[in-house]
Amino acid sequence: MAPTDPKTWIKLSWIHVSISQIYMNANDTILSIKGLSKSFPGVKALSNVEFCLKRGEIHALMGENGAGKSTVIKVLTGVYKRDAGEIIYNGAPLDCKSPLQAQEAGISPVYQEVNLVPNLSVAENVFLGRQPIKGGRIDWKTMNRAAAKIIRRFDLEIDIEKNLGDYPVAIQQMVAIARALELNSKILILDEPTSSLNVQETERLFTQMRRLKDEGQAIIFITHFVDQMYEIADTVTVLRNGTYIGTWSVAELNKLQLISKLLGKEAEKLSEVTAGKLGNASGDGRGRRQSVVEARGLGKTGGIKPLDLRVATGEVLGCAGLLGSGRTELANLLFGIDVADKGVLLVEGEQTKIKHPRKALQLGLALSPEDRKDQGIIGDLSVRENIILALQNRKGWFKTLSRAEQQEIADRYIDILNIKTPTADQAIKNLSGGNQQKVIIGRWLAANPKFLILDEPTRGIDVGAKTEIQKLIVELSKQEMAVMFISSELEEIARCSTKVMVMHDMQVSTTLEGDDINENTIMHAIAERHSDGE
Numbered sequence: 001m002a003p004t005d006p007k008t009w010i011k012l013s014w015i016h017v018s019i020s021q022i023y024m025n026a027n028d029t030i031l032s033i034k035g036l037s038k039s040f041p042g043v044k045a046l047s048n049v050e051f052c053l054k055r056g057e058i059h060a061l062m063g064e065n066g067a068g069k070s071t072v073i074k075v076l077t078g079v080y081k082r083d084a085g086e087i088i089y090n091g092a093p094l095d096c097k098s099p100l101q102a103q104e105a106g107i108s109p110v111y112q113e114v115n116l117v118p119n120l121s122v123a124e125n126v127f128l129g130r131q132p133i134k135g136g137r138i139d140w141k142t143m144n145r146a147a148a149k150i151i152r153r154f155d156l157e158i159d160i161e162k163n164l165g166d167y168p169v170a171i172q173q174m175v176a177i178a179r180a181l182e183l184n185s186k187i188l189i190l191d192e193p194t195s196s197l198n199v200q201e202t203e204r205l206f207t208q209m210r211r212l213k214d215e216g217q218a219i220i221f222i223t224h225f226v227d228q229m230y231e232i233a234d235t236v237t238v239l240r241n242g243t244y245i246g247t248w249s250v251a252e253l254n255k256l257q258l259i260s261k262l263l264g265k266e267a268e269k270l271s272e273v274t275a276g277k278l279g280n281a282s283g284d285g286r287g288r289r290q291s292v293v294e295a296r297g298l299g300k301t302g303g304i305k306p307l308d309l310r311v312a313t314g315e316v317l318g319c320a321g322l323l324g325s326g327r328t329e330l331a332n333l334l335f336g337i338d339v340a341d342k343g344v345l346l347v348e349g350e351q352t353k354i355k356h357p358r359k360a361l362q363l364g365l366a367l368s369p370e371d372r373k374d375q376g377i378i379g380d381l382s383v384r385e386n387i388i389l390a391l392q393n394r395k396g397w398f399k400t401l402s403r404a405e406q407q408e409i410a411d412r413y414i415d416i417l418n419i420k421t422p423t424a425d426q427a428i429k430n431l432s433g434g435n436q437q438k439v440i441i442g443r444w445l446a447a448n449p450k451f452l453i454l455d456e457p458t459r460g461i462d463v464g465a466k467t468e469i470q471k472l473i474v475e476l477s478k479q480e481m482a483v484m485f486i487s488s489e490l491e492e493i494a495r496c497s498t499k500v501m502v503m504h505d506m507q508v509s510t511t512l513e514g515d516d517i518n519e520n521t522i523m524h525a526i527a528e529r530h531s532d533g534e
Contacts, residue, residue: 028054028055028056029052029053029054029055030053030054030055030089030090030186030187030218031051031052031053031076031087031088031089031187031218032051032052032053032086032087032088033049033050033051033052033072033076033085033086033087033088034050034085034086034088035048035049035050035084035085035086036048036049036050036051036072036075036082036084036085036086036087037049037082037083037084037085038071038075038080038082038083039083044242045068045071045242046068046071046072046075046242046243047242047243048085048243048244049068049072049085049239049242049243049244050237050244050247051072051237051244051247052247053187053218053220054218054235055216055217055218056213056214056215056216056217056218057213057218057219057234057235058209058213058219058221058232058233058234058235059218059219059220059221059233059234059235059236059237060221060222060223060229060232060233060235060236060237060250061073061220061221061222061236061237061239062222062223062224062229062236062237062238062239062258062262063238063239063240063245063262064224064240064262064263064322064323064488067238067239067240067241067242068239068241068242068243069222069239070191070222071242072239073109073189073191073220073222075087076096076102076107076189077096077099077102077103077107077109077189078096078097078098078099078100078101078102079099081097082095089105089107089187090186103183105186106183106184106185106186106187107185107186107187107189108180108181108183108185108187108188108189109180109189109191110173110176110177110180110188110189110190110191110193111191111192115176116128116164116172116175116176116179117164118163118164118165118172119163119164119165120163120164121160121161121162121163121164122147122151122158122159122160122161122162122163122164122167122175123143123144123146123147123148123160123161124143125164125175125176125179126146126147126150126151126160126175126178126179126182127143127146127147127179127182128179130183131143132146144160144161147160148160150178150181150182151174151175151178153178154174154177154178154208155204155207155208156171156174158171168201169197170197170201170204170205173193173197173205174204174205174208177190177208181212181217185217186217186218187218187219187220188212188217188218188219188220189219189220189222190209190219190220190221190222191222192222192223192224193205193221193223194223194225194228195324202228206228206231206232209221209232210232213234221233224322224323224324225324226255226258226259226322229250229258230250230255233250234249234250235247235248235249235250236248236250236253236258238258238261238262240261240262240264245261246261255527256524256527259322259523259526259527260523260527262322263322263488263490263523263526264489289312289313289314289315290312290313290348291310291311291312291346291348291349292311292312292313292347292348292450292451292482293309293310293311293334293345293346293347293365293451293482294309294310294311294345294346294349295307295308295309295310295334295343295344295345295346296308296343296344296345296346297342297343297344298333298340298342298343298344298345299333299340299341299342299343300329300333300338300339300340300341300342301341301342303326303329303333303338303506304326304329304330304333304338304340304506304507305326305505305506305507306342306343306507307330307343307507307508308508309501309508311451311482311483311484312482313480313481313482314477314478314479314480314481314482314498315477315482315483315498315499316473316474316477316483316484316485316496316497316498316499317482317483317484317485317497317498317499317500317501318485318486318487318493318494318496318497318499318500318501318517319331319484319485319486319487319493319500319501319503320487320490320493320500320501320502320503320522320525320526321502321503321504321509321526322504322526323488325503325504325505325506326503326504326505326506326507327455327486327503328370328455328486329506330503331367331369331370331453331455331484331486332367334354334360334365334367334453334484335354335357335360335365335367335453336354336355336356336357336358336359336360337357337367339353339354339355340353340354347363347364347365347450347451348450358393361390361393361394361447362394363450364448364449364450364451365449365450365451365453366390366444366447366449366451366452366453367444367453367455368437368440368441368444368452368453368454368455368457369440369455370455370456370459370486376436376437376440377428377429377436377439377440378428379427379428379429380427380429381427381428382424382425382426382427382428383410383414383419383421383423383424383425383426383427383428383431383439384406384407384410384424384425385406386428386439386440386443387409387410387413387414387424387439387442387443387446388401388406388409388410388443388446389443390443390444390446390447391409391443391446391447393447394447407424409446410424410442411424412446413442413445413446414442416442416445417438417439417441417442417468417472418438418468419431419435419438419439419442420435421435437457437458437469438468438469440457441454441457441469441472445476449481450481450482451481451482451483451484452476452481452482452483452484453483453484453486454473454483454484454485454486455486456486456487456488457469457473457485457487458470458487458489458492459487459488466492470492470495470496473485473496474496477498485497490519490522490523491519493522494517494518494519494522497517498513498517499511499512499513499517500512500513500517500522502522502525502526504526509525509528510525510528512525
């Protein structure tokens with residue numbers, strides 16, 4: 001029998017609404033990841049990672065290089081098999097065995113490098129693998145009509161019968177997203193989608209992301225651009241070194257706090273930090289040192305914006321900034337991997353133009369790259385062969401080093417750098433990450449460079465090896481070598497550098513010297529460029 005008391009009606013209605021709201025909130029969650037762990041030989045890529053995605057939400061996944069962002073996505077989409085943890089998708093356990101299975105389940109990644117077929121038409125790419133068939137042949141009319149309808153949703157005025165490769169990257173990404181949605185995607189994963197886009201193209205993408213969000217689409221937005229994250233995302237999850245740091249509403253986390261999470265330094269503790277450098281090569285009272293490398297307005301269209309820098313003998317120029325700030329791009333520009341089209345570069349006072357790495361080597365420049373596995377070591381060659389590569393290149397292949405010379409050089413740097421290997425003829429791929437890194441540094445030291453660029457030389461190696469490399473950097477400065485030291489770890493930048501250049505958005509935002517070099521000032525210099533006054 002229905003109650004007649006108005007108060008009872010109100011109470012029952014309130015209970016009904018509350019239960020309905022709880023039910024709706026529970027149903028809002030489309031993806032829940034708990035305790036996710038994944039290891040590779042010698043590397044713990046993920047450890048107890050958590051992630052929760054709701055319908056109608058743009059959820060940013062952030063972290064510096066090596067944080068584990070890509071590994072999470074590859075486990076989710078069936079590229080890797082997880083070691084532990086659970087994935088709940090649409091209320092049921094999920095264990096994708098392949099990217100195709102993930103796609104069929106409605107999980108669609110769109111990568112920075114668009115993985116479609118440029119020599120096929122836009123329409124063919126939208127329906128790739130699912131072309132409508134009529135009479136045993138592709139029904140071109142139906143496919144083109146359907147593709148045009150899909151593309152119109154994105155406000156794109158393009159000819160769907162033209163090859164995809166005829167259009168710029170921004171259009172290709174929109175087509176990739178359109179294809180993902182046509183596959184009845186429930187979760188859209190955008191992996192660094194704005195890295196190759198200009199401001200107008202980025203805003204166009206964001207307009208479509210907001211529209212999709214309003215339609216209830218769940219979006220995972222992987223990015224290293226802090227300002228863009230604040231512009232578009234509702235929620236942010238931060239990973240660091242394969243571990244889960246936390247999840248926050250974007251509205252409740254200011255930019256300084258976010259950057260401290262990304263870099264691993266609590267903002268409130270930074271004020272307690274004081275400079276503790278291992279040494280300071282520029283503070284010896286001998287006056288202005290001889291310039292080794294000097295740049296004046298050096299830059300590249302679409303890349304590094306014009307900047308000035310000067311590194312002298314015995315100086316360690318620390319280069320700090322968030323992922324995407326331009327640190328590696330600057331190293332590549334100085335070493336000739338990328339070619340500057342603006343400004344002037346001087347080496348020991350002589351103006352020069354470095355168009356390729358061999359020219360850099362001839363001038364006495366050396367680069368230990370960030371990605372040691374793909375760009376540094378040659379895995380199937382021995383430690384000896386890897387160490388003598390740069391020196392042999394400088395001498396030329398018609399003036400080969402004898403086996404005895406090679407052995408003497410390799411043994412010298414194995415001893416100097418304390419490289420742990422049973423023999424110089426051991427394949428370098430069998431060494432630990434830290435020892436591989438030492439071999440790469442040994443390679444460049446054997447070439448006796450005037451200017452050594454070290455791009456993240458301590459990333460992914462154990463504490464002991466890290467300390468040895470930090471000490472080596474300071475020792476090289478005492479031996480009058482000029483060093484550029486790129487690192488995401490503020491502590492080692494502060495400890496090892498005689499001056500620090502802070503980068504943001506492909507340009508130098510500030511340079512710190514003397515007593516200003518400490519974690520606190522570096523951290524705030526990085527955050528200042530992203531700050532919105534909070």
